[in-house]
Amino acid sequence: MRWKIIFNLIFALFAISLFIFYWFVPFRTIEFGMESGHSNFTLNDSDNGNMQFYSRMRFPSPQISYRIDNCPLQKQDNIEEAFEIISDITLLDFYPKNYGEEIYVTCDSKNRIEGGLFIAGEGGPTNITKTENFNVIFYGSILLIKESKCERPNIAIHELLHVLGFDHSDNPNNIMYYLSSCKQTIGDDIPELINRLYATPTYADLSFENVSATMHRRYLDINISVRNNGLKASEEAKVIIYVDGKNVEEVELDPIEIGFGRTIGLRNIWVSQINVEQLEFFIDAGFEELEKNNNRIILQIKED
Numbered sequence: 674m675r676w677k678i679i680f681n682l683i684f685a686l687f688a689i690s691l692f693i694f695y696w697f698v699p700f701r702t703i704e705f706g707m708e709s710g711h712s713n714f715t716l717n718d719s720d721n722g723n724m725q726f727y728s729r730m731r732f733p734s735p736q737i738s739y740r741i742d743n744c745p746l747q748k749q750d751n752i753e754e755a756f757e758i759i760s761d762i763t764l765l766d767f768y769p770k771n772y773g774e775e776i777y778v779t780c781d782s783k784n785r786i787e788g789g790l791f792i793a794g795e796g797g798p799t800n801i802t803k804t805e806n807f808n809v810i811f812y813g814s815i816l817l818i819k820e821s822k823c824e825r826p827n828i829a830i831h832e833l834l835h836v837l838g839f840d841h842s843d844n845p846n847n848i849m850y851y852l853s854s855c856k857q858t859i860g861d862d863i864p865e866l867i868n869r870l871y872a873t874p875t876y877a878d879l880s881f882e883n884v885s886a887t888m889h890r891r892y893l894d895i896n897i898s899v900r901n902n903g904l905k906a907s908e909e910a911k912v913i914i915y916v917d918g919k920n921v922e923e924v925e926l927d928p929i930e931i932g933f934g935r936t937i938g939l940r941n942i943w944v945s946q947i948n949v950e951q952l953e954f955f956i957d958a959g960f961e962e963l964e965k966n967n968n969r970i971i972l973q974i975k976e977d
């Protein structure tokens with residue numbers, strides 16, 4: 674029966690070594706990584722553009738509203754401290770709102786395990802509109818499951834940065850690494866990117882998307898589409914049509930929400946001259962815009 678004892682011993686040793694491998698080695702490698710190297714999100718400059726889920730993600734305004742729902746005091750403190758920390762190092766400001774908030778925060782009292790790991794929280798943008806300039810975040814939510822045992826509320830900061838569009842980092846020293854550790858920090862490149870994105874003011878931006886015109890005898894048919902690629906709904910504006918420098922038509926443009934557009938079809942506009950050379954379309958907007966240069970388009974006429 675000696676072989677059985679030896680077998681059991683070998684098996685026990687094997688089990689212990691497995692145990693050590695799974696529970697100690699990963700922690701040691703993380704600690705080792707901490708001492709060497711920086712805490713930036715990106716490990717090298719080449720993947721600098723890939724910090725967010727999509728390119729250029731931001732909320733319309735740097736003043737972002739939130740509502741905390743159903744969270745015990747400790748977790749509420751964690752999330753409020755996370756808002757404070759991010760607003761201290763960036764252009765962003767967060768303020769509470771009872772209804773129609775942009776960031777919704779809720780908490781879960783039950784610990785959850787997935788793939789052998791504790792789920793600390795979940796967070797992300799949940800409503801995004803793509804425009805020419807930005808992927809505009811209208812709404813995001815955070816589910817805080819574990820309260821932070823760290824000096825800083827690292828879990829809440831991690832989830833808040835997800836809501837602001839940030840993906841996971843490959844750097845174990847960075848707070849956006851997929852596993853949480855108290856030694857992780859925000860680094861420099863996250864606040865730098867936030868400040869670059871929010872340096873653009875919260876303006877509307879009306880621009881022509883498509884313009885076509887056909888001339889038949891002395892009549893003009895026109896199709897125009899205008900889109901708001903800005904960070905704010907546009908106000909009342911006008912589209913003015915010039916034929917060889919002469920104002921022939923003005924069309925009222927109602928306010929347009931971010932990312933939305935309008936199409937205008939005009940038939941049989943009478944033109945006094947026979948030979949038309951140039952049509953000019955101009956968006957007359959009496960409000961500030963991200964770009965005024967895209968408010969004018971010039972077309973050469975197509976006879977039929």
Ligand SMILES: [Zn+2]
Nearest residue numbers: 831835841851
């Ligand atoms: Zn995460």
